[in-house]
Amino acid sequence: MSNALPWINEELEEIERRGLRRRRRMVEPLPGGRCRIDGREMWNFAGNDYLNLSQDPRVIAAAQQAAAEAGTGATASALICGRTQWHARLEEQLAEFEGTESALLFPTGFAANMGVIVAVVGREDAVFSDRLNHASLVDGCRLSKAALTIYDRKNLSALSEALSAASSVRRRLIVTDSIFSMDGDAAPLADLCELAEAHDAMLMIDEAHATGVFGAQGKGFAEFAGVEDRVHFRVGTLSKALGASGGFVSGSQSLIDWLWNRARPQIFSTALPPPVCAAAGAAVEIIRTEPQRRTELLQRCGDFRAALIAEGFATIEAAVAPIFPILLDDPQLAVRTAAALEERGFLVGAIRPPSVPPGTSRLRITLSWAHDQRVIEEFTTALRDVLRDVAPGS
Numbered sequence: 579m580s581n582a583l584p585w586i587n588e589e590l591e592e593i594e595r596r597g598l599r600r601r602r603r604m605v606e607p608l609p610g611g612r613c614r615i616d617g618r619e620m621w622n623f624a625g626n627d628y629l630n631l632s633q634d635p636r637v638i639a640a641a642q643q644a645a646a647e648a649g650t651g652a653t654a655s656a657l658i659c660g661r662t663q664w665h666a667r668l669e670e671q672l673a674e675f676e677g678t679e680s681a682l683l684f685p686t687g688f689a690a691n692m693g694v695i696v697a698v699v700g701r702e703d704a705v706f707s708d709r710l711n712h713a714s715l716v717d718g719c720r721l722s723k724a725a726l727t728i729y730d731r732k733n734l735s736a737l738s739e740a741l742s743a744a745s746s747v748r749r750r751l752i753v754t755d756s757i758f759s760m761d762g763d764a765a766p767l768a769d770l771c772e773l774a775e776a777h778d779a780m781l782m783i784d785e786a787h788a789t790g791v792f793g794a795q796g797k798g799f800a801e802f803a804g805v806e807d808r809v810h811f812r813v814g815t816l817s818k819a820l821g822a823s824g825g826f827v828s829g830s831q832s833l834i835d836w837l838w839n840r841a842r843p844q845i846f847s848t849a850l851p852p853p854v855c856a857a858a859g860a861a862v863e864i865i866r867t868e869p870q871r872r873t874e875l876l877q878r879c880g881d882f883r884a885a886l887i888a889e890g891f892a893t894i895e896a897a898v899a900p901i902f903p904i905l906l907d908d909p910q911l912a913v914r915t916a917a918a919l920e921e922r923g924f925l926v927g928a929i930r931p932p933s934v935p936p937g938t939s940r941l942r943i944t945l946s947w948a949h950d951q952r953v954i955e956e957f958t959t960a961l962r963d964v965l966r967d968v969a970p971g972s
C-alpha cells in the first residue's frame with residue numbers, strides 16, 4: 579500500500595487543536611426522556627424526540643408486528659419491489675395528515691431535501707437559500723448546479739433584488755428550514771410566500787423540527803403560519819417528533835409522480851424498512867389524536883424560554899421552540915459547559931463549527947414532552963450554576 583494517508587492524522591490533529599474534533603460515544607436510550615452514557619443515567623435534553631414517541635408502547639408494538647409479518651428490511655428500492663403495504667399505507671396516511679393529494683417516502687429527511695431540490699431545478703435555474711439552512715438543503719442546492727444565492731432572512735429586500743435579477747432564468751426556487759435546527763427560530767414564511775408569488779418562484783420548506791409540534795393539527799409551521807396552500811414543496815422527517823426514521827414529501831399528485839420518476843435518492847436507495855413505516859404510521863395517529871402533547875410541550879417551551887431570558891443567558895430570543903441555543907462562542911467552552919451539565923445529570927448538545935458558523939459555538943437544548951415542569955426547573959438551576967462556574971459572563 580502506498581503511504582498516501584498521513585494527511586488524515588495531520589488534519590485530525592489540526593481540528594483537535596482548534597477544539598473541533600468530535601468523539602463518538604455510545605448512548606443507551608431510556609424511556610421518559612432519559613438516557614445512559616458511560617454508566618451514568620441522565621435527562622436527555624439533546625435529542626429531537628419532541629413528543630417522546632420513539633419510546634411509546636403503541637409505536638413500538640406497531641414496529642414489532644410489522645417485523646413479524648414483513649421481516650426487517652425492504653430488500654429493494656421502492657421502484658423495484660421494496661414498496662410494501664406498510665409503505666403504501668404510510669404514504670396515504672401522510673397525505674391525509676398533511677391535507678395533500680399525495681406523499682412520497684425517502685430513506686431520510688436528508689435524502690428527501692437533496693432529492694427534491696435536484697429534481698426541480700438544474701443548470702438553467704436559480705436557487706435562493708437561507709444562510710442558516712440545514713446541510714441537506716445546502717448540499718441539494720450545490721448538487722443541483724442551479725445558480726445559488728445565499729440570503730439572510732433578516733434582509734429580505736436583498737432576496738427580492740436577487741429574485742428580480744433572476745427574472746429571465748427558467749425557474750426560481752426559494753428553500754428554507756421552517757424552524758431552524760440550531761437557532762430554533764422560524765422562517766418569515768408569509769413574507770417568503772409573498773416574494774415567491776411576486777417573482778413567480780417556487781417555495782420549498784423543510785419542516786423537520788415542526789412536524790408534530792406546530793399547527794392546530796400538528797402539520798408544522800406552515801400550518802401554524804397559515805400559509806400551507808402557498809408553499810409548493812413541503813418536506814418533513816419521520817426521524818424527529820415522529821420518533822422513527824426516514825423523510826417524506828407531500829404535495830400534488832403530479833409533483834409526487836415527478837419525484838417518483840426523478841428524485842434519485844428515492845430511486846436508488848432501498849426503501850425504508852417496513853417496521854419503521856409501521857412505527858411512523860402509529861406516531862402519526864398519536865399526533866392526530868393527542869393534540870395535548872404538542873400544546874403541553876409548547877406551553878413548557880414558552881415557560882422555559884421566559885426563564886432563560888429572565889436569567890440573562892445568551893439565548894436567541896426569537897427562538898420559538900422546542901430548540902434553545904445558548905451562545906458560548908468558543909468551541910472548547912461549549913464542550914466544557916456541556917460536560918459539566920452531564921456531571922449533574924443533564925445531556926445537552928455542544929454544537930461547534932461546521933454545524934454552526936465560526937464564533938457561534940453553543941449549547942443546543944431541546945425539550946421533550948417527557949420533561950415535566952419539575953425536571954425543567956431542576957435543569958434551569960443546573961444551567962445557572964454551571965454557566966456561573968464554567969462560563970462566567972455568558
Ligand SMILES: *Cc1c(COP(=O)(O)O)cnc(C)c1O
Nearest residue numbers: 686687688712759786815817824
Ligand atoms: C435533521 C434534519 C434533517 C434531516 O432529517 P433526517 O431524517 O434526520 O435525515 C433535515 N432538515 C433539518 C432542518 C434537520 O434538522
